[in-house]
Amino acid sequence: MSREEETKMEWQRWSKQLAESALQASNRFLFLANRQMAMNPLLEEFTAELKKLTGCAAVGIRILDELGNIPYKAYEGFEQRFYELESPLSLHTHQCMCINVIKGTADPKFPFYTEGGSFYMNGTTRFLATVSEEAKGATRNACNQHGYESVALVPIRGGDRILGLIHLADTQENRVPLNLVETVEGVAMQLGTAIQRVMMEEALRKKTYDLGERVKELNCLFAFSNLMETPDISLPEIFQGLVNIIPPGWQYPEKTCARLVLEDQIFKTANFMETIWRQSSPILMDGRRVGTLEVYYLEEKPECDEGPFLEEERNLLNVLAGRIGKHIQRKRVEEVLRESEARFRSYFELPLIGIAITSPEKGWIEVNDKICSMMGYSRDELLRTTWAELTHPEDLVADVEQFNQVLAGHIDSYSMDKRFFRKNGEVLWASIAVGCVRDSGGMVKYIVALGLDITERKRVEKVLQESEARYRELAESISDVFFAMDRDLRYTYWNKASEKLTGIAAKDAIGKSLSELFPDEAGARAARFYLEVLRTQQPRNFVNDYRFDGKDFFFEISAYPSSAGLSVFVKDITEHKRMEEELRISRDKLEMRVQERTKELEAVNEALRAENEERLRAEIELRESENRLRELSTALLSTQERERKLIAQEIHDSMGSSLAASKFKVESIIKKMGDDNPRIKVALDSVIPILQVTIEEARRIQMSLRPSMLDDLGILATLNWLCRQFESTYSAIRIKREIDIQEDEMPESLKIVIYRVLQETLNNIAKHSKASVVLLSLRKAKQKVELVIRDNGQGFDLEEAYSRKGTSRGLGLYSMRERIELSGGYFSIESSKAAGTVIRATWLLNS
């Protein structure tokens, strides 16, 4: 057997073995392909089995992904370097036999392609040696460069698509004969089917997972909906509920926490902790950010769409944040509405004004308490009536007319004062305002009526009207001009006298302003005056002159501020003014005359003043002269007293004592003589009585000059003596003495004065009074000495007594007064015919 035959036999045997093993392999692969397993284990097992099947040193499976990359998903026997270099190839950027095969661009006319689209080469070096460098350039020839002589690339088909390829390589030549390649093509068919199946399964599994996630989201949203629809739930409860339902909606519920930050409020799950794995969504209200909804993973999780988070989770978070924002907004709007409703309700029930909602049929729909109390009905009673039934018949027509206008859409509202009958039959005056609410078609849905009880106001108005009528009548009837003005100086009232004076009728004057009626300077003057009165609010008078019909008039204007403006009285004082003017002229004349006369009088006056001065000087001189006279008189009196005292003393000391001594002597002589010489004795005896008489006479003279008793015993004893002597002389007159003063209390200088006064008074009484009783009182009271001598005689006319000149009596009174006053005392005398006389002298004692 030739070598060729041997080789052929060997080839056949090998082929047979190969076919057998292919069959076995096919079974094996069929088994593998139908096993339930994931992609990678499938590919790894196929790789291992292919290696066994082909005996190639290196086997790998490339899988085309969506991006056009063709990484080795499983391989055995390739060096790491080779894998790293070749695995990243991409259909889009590289040129390689693998890419040709996967793209399905294998052209069967080339010997190294199979009918099935595989590439095989059993001696790469040899082959490449036959290819021009230019042709080589298009492929990478990486397998050859890595020393692989035998290379086969078998496409893995799934349906019409090429899913990848099986890469066989060996450093020896002829390791990938065609039949082996064709066998592997069969395996590739199985593998393709298996890959498709696994891919379907994986896709299904993914979908199932995704659905699970969606269910979570749905649950989450559902829980959120339930939460918000929970009756009477508060916003904080919703917020807390929201954060609590977030973790179950995320992929890793137990590792998820959530937080809601809303303005100043924070809500969070019990396990909340800030980490770096965060997802958040803003909460907006009216486009304004009011808070943030945040989700955190508590530990690292595989990367997903947004960090470890899914896109769906992002969406869910956004939905939740959006809905909570809307919810808050709605809640707030509801709150505002509720408040508004409550406010409206409270306004409706305010006891200020009656409010009624009525129907187009005039029935009451809703009434407040105030209107019930105004009408005097209970709410139930009122609701059973219509307002038309309660309206006063005289006002019904007008009201209904207006009401119908509203119904007809001509007007939307009206107001009027009208009368109702209250339940008790009384008339209620009400000021009503009626408005309507229409539907979109313009039809009246209901009517709103506001009513104010103005019964009292109407009553007062009536009283006021009557009062005003009375006053108007009064104002009309007064003859003075009277008008009223408002604050803008517009006439509001103009009485008949005003019409008569100005010739302007009331209807023409009222409503006009002052400047319109009197645009002249006089008007302007009056306006200034009125404005001043308005400003100060004090009544004032003012005289203004006007010219009417070419004649000058003077008016006295009295303006009084009133609540509405001014009340003005105008008095025509033209005549008065004229008279005043005349008076003024005549007064001026008179004044001139008076001035002339005054000059004359001044001259006379000057003369008189000179004369007067002369007289004054004379008076002063006279007074001085009087004073001198008085001093003289004092001196005279005291000199007189002194002289009397001196003479009395002399008489006493010389005459009295000498006479007494003579008498002793004579008596002694008589005694000595005895009876020797009777003749002489008789003569001497006769001398003694003479001496005795002489002594008595001297004593009498002495006492009358000045009683020595005054000096020896004092005034009290002397007065006593004087009275005694007086009584003995005038036995018809009795003196009653009331002495209430001690001798030493009496100033020495007064003693003689008192003595002389009493002496003089007693003389007068004895001579003139015909009195029977004299009351002598001398007493000291407080700091004065008072002497009173009162008689019950016939009295006398004082003036007459004083006026009598040159008589002793007048002089006696004068001298008495003189003595008393000169001694510093006060003298008074009271006397009248038949009423006796009282002489009173008082001296103040020096303390």
Place this chain on the structure above:
Amino acid sequence: VLCGKGEIKMFRTMLVEDNVIFRESLRDSLQLRFPSIEISEAGNAAKALEKIGSLPPNLIFMDIRLPGQNGLELTEEIKKLHPHIMIIILTNYDLLEYREAAARCKADYFFSKGSMNIEEVIPLVKSRFCQNKGCNGEGPETNLAQ
């Protein structure tokens, strides 16, 4: 002469009088009647008090009007010191007021100078004299009670 029995002892009398003529004539009259009595004189109160102080008299004739202190005041003063001295007030005025004043001053007797008779004085002096001598003469009644 005075007592009629027993010895005549020294009896002192004093005249208080500023009028010398009257004083002398009274002294003479007294001396004439009672030669044995010792008569001293004083013209004013001070002199009188001085003499009384050195040798108190038994009897004093006292004028009212004296220069300085008057006789009534002096009498009152002497009577306080020497109540036993008899004092006879002599005055020009026999008036009730004078008598009362003399009595108030505890004077024993009162005589008007003008109307006084020396004979009226003798019994008084005698009584005083005897009393002084221890003789049993009847004591004179004062004339001031009248």
